[in-house]
Amino acid sequence: MSRILLLQGNQAVVEGAIAAGVKFFGGYPITPSTEVAESLAERLPLVGGKFIQMEDEIASMGAIIGASLTGKKVMTATSGPGFSLKQELIGYACMAEVPMVIVNVQRVGPSTGQPTSPSQGDIMQARWGTHGDHWIIALTPASVPECFDLTLRAYALSEKYRVPVILLMDEVIGHMRERIELPDNYDEIPQAERKQPTCAPEDFKAYEADESLVPPMPAFGSGYRWHVTGLVHDETGFPKGTPAATKTAADRQYHKLYDNLEDIVQVENYCMEDAEYAIVAFGGGARTAYEAVDHARKEGLKVGLVRPITIWPFADKQMKELADKVKGIMVHELNCGQYVLEVERAVAGKVPVTSYAKYDNEPATPAQLLAEIKKAMAL
Amino acid sequence: MKQELRLSGTGGQGLILAGIILAEAALLDGKLAIQSQSYGPEARGGSSKSEVMISEDAIHFPKVTEPNLLLAMSQEAANKYSADLSPESILVTDSLFVSKLPAHTGKVYELPITHSAKEILGKALFANIIALGALVKITNIVSEESLVKAVLNRVPKGTEELNKKALQIGMDLVK
Numbered sequence A: 001m002s003r004i005l006l007l008q009g010n011q012a013v014v015e016g017a018i019a020a021g022v023k024f025f026g027g028y029p030i031t032p033s034t035e036v037a038e039s040l041a042e043r044l045p046l047v048g049g050k051f052i053q054m055e056d057e058i059a060s061m062g063a064i065i066g067a068s069l070t071g072k073k074v075m076t077a078t079s080g081p082g083f084s085l086k087q088e089l090i091g092y093a094c095m096a097e098v099p100m101v102i103v104n105v106q107r108v109g110p111s112t113g114q115p116t117s118p119s120q121g122d123i124m125q126a127r128w129g130t131h132g133d134h135w136i137i138a139l140t141p142a143s144v145p146e147c148f149d150l151t152l153r154a155y156a157l158s159e160k161y162r163v164p165v166i167l168l169m170d171e172v173i174g175h176m177r178e179r180i181e182l183p184d185n186y187d188e189i190p191q192a193e194r195k196q197p198t199c200a201p202e203d204f205k206a207y208e209a210d211e212s213l214v215p216p217m218p219a220f221g222s223g224y225r226w227h228v229t230g231l232v233h234d235e236t237g238f239p240k241g242t243p244a245a246t247k248t249a250a251d252r253q254y255h256k257l258y259d260n261l262e263d264i265v266q267v268e269n270y271c272m273e274d275a276e277y278a279i280v281a282f283g284g285g286a287r288t289a290y291e292a293v294d295h296a297r298k299e300g301l302k303v304g305l306v307r308p309i310t311i312w313p314f315a316d317k318q319m320k321e322l323a324d325k326v327k328g329i330m331v332h333e334l335n336c337g338q339y340v341l342e343v344e345r346a347v348a349g350k351v352p353v354t355s356y357a358k359y360d361n362e363p364a365t366p367a368q369l370l371a372e373i374k375k376a377m378a379l
Numbered sequence B: 001m002k003q004e005l006r007l008s009g010t011g012g013q014g015l016i017l018a019g020i021i022l023a024e025a026a027l028l029d030g031k032l033a034i035q036s037q038s039y040g041p042e043a044r045g046g047s048s049k050s051e052v053m054i055s056e057d058a059i060h061f062p063k064v065t066e067p068n069l070l071l072a073m074s075q076e077a078a079n080k081y082s083a084d085l086s087p088e089s090i091l092v093t094d095s096l097f098v099s100k101l102p103a104h105t106g107k108v109y110e111l112p113i114t115h116s117a118k119e120i121l122g123k124a125l126f127a128n129i130i131a132l133g134a135l136v137k138i139t140n141i142v143s144e145e146s147l148v149k150a151v152l153n154r155v156p157k158g159t160e161e162l163n164k165k166a167l168q169i170g171m172d173l174v175k
Helices: A009-020 A034-047 A057-069 A080-096 A123-128 A144-161 A171-175 A243-258 A283-298 A316-325 A339-347 A366-378 B015-028 B075-080 B113-121 B124-139 B144-154 B160-173
Strands: A002-008 A022-027 A050-053 A073-078 A100-108 A114-118 A137-139 A164-170 A177-183 A267-270 A277-280 A303-308 A310-312 A328-333 A353-357 B003-010 B032-039 B047-055 B069-072 B090-094 B108-111
Touching (some): A009 A100, A009 A144, A057 A100, A137 A144, A164 A283, A328 A339, A353 A366, B003 B075, B015 B032, B113 B124, B124 B160, B144 B160
Parallel strands (some): A100 A164, A137 A164, B090 B108
Antiparallel strands (some): A100 A114, A137 A310, A177 B032, B032 B047
């Protein structure tokens, strides 16, 4: 049995979190992500979970890292200024390979910016916000039902690859309400499982991986003892800074994700079968693009939409294939032009790539985007 | 056919809730609906708008660009949110707050929404529900049955009869 509801994107994330089996949230509310914390504060105690409003965003990250180490599925949610604060411990979670989902409902920045206005200005921050070489996954939903689905997927990926996953939302999707059909109970939703060691506790090496390159992760208190550190470490989990250990650790973390891009990277194609020109847009920006494509089609223009659902790792293969297929590409995003840089890199001059960057705190209307498409197609 | 409505006024008048109720009534009618809003950082005061799109088909862009109806419950909202009205658009104002109508060649309803809430129900906070009654009477955008159901799903227990009365007052304001 299912129920039909009118939900905000942020509330659909909460439903997804409950369905995924999240048992701990540590966070500090901030517009436009507040509804995630607000609703989880209500929902988590009812499923035996814990909600803690921490003193700040850095502490929130510390709390969810600790809770994840005890074997729980964990979440935090924030927006721009809070996402900046979380970066230090996002790096720690990458280094220590601690699964978690960080929701970032983007707003206009930098700094306090505009709390209630939409933006997609954290694209690069989601990839490179913390220092040092590191590898991370970011997913961007473009509808309320997809907020639910991608929250589940974020946990599936995070647990499978032992990596922090960023659910990179924007104010348009986080705050709009639309129809969603949800199961009455979530018991039948498959739960992501963390791989467990098969050896005896005394033989356990915390970061020794099989061919999947993902080490098993026993819960603290389960009898397996291990050392967690932000220092470069070897398979024992203890610091080791030799050139060989440093490179081995980085290579494994890279390959555990980048050897599995087929599994991780998702891109939706809309009206692309016969398209001669492609719009690349995601999240709230894609909502404009669907409609602009519909209008273009009515006018006989062979335009389609390519919508990255996985923002990071970048959809290199898909963008290269796209460049072989179309005569031109326009990247539409609600920032001064971030994702377009990656598209340009992948396309490498094969076809013209133009940018329709909208950074005036309002989403583009379909008419505005259509006008930009026509201008670009005429070039 | 896609219907686009913009409910605007001052933060605290309950217009975001009114938009949610309207969208939920549309879902009860078996249609698709999107509700979105924009507001400033203030909890009360400041201009607020709540937009609702209702359609049989998928709605992609969630913001109103060609309003079929604008409800303005403050002078500032009437000025600020009326720029994209077309001659086919309907303008509904709360006559207690909007004394100067924005330039509009289409149909206008100047209704004593908040005045009726205070006079008949003793509380201005019923204005949003009265407005919903009036809007649905004017547009038939959702069925009255779904509207009543959607209102009752959202209002606090013990206020059902007052809210039903508020809807009726709103409907009766439209002649």
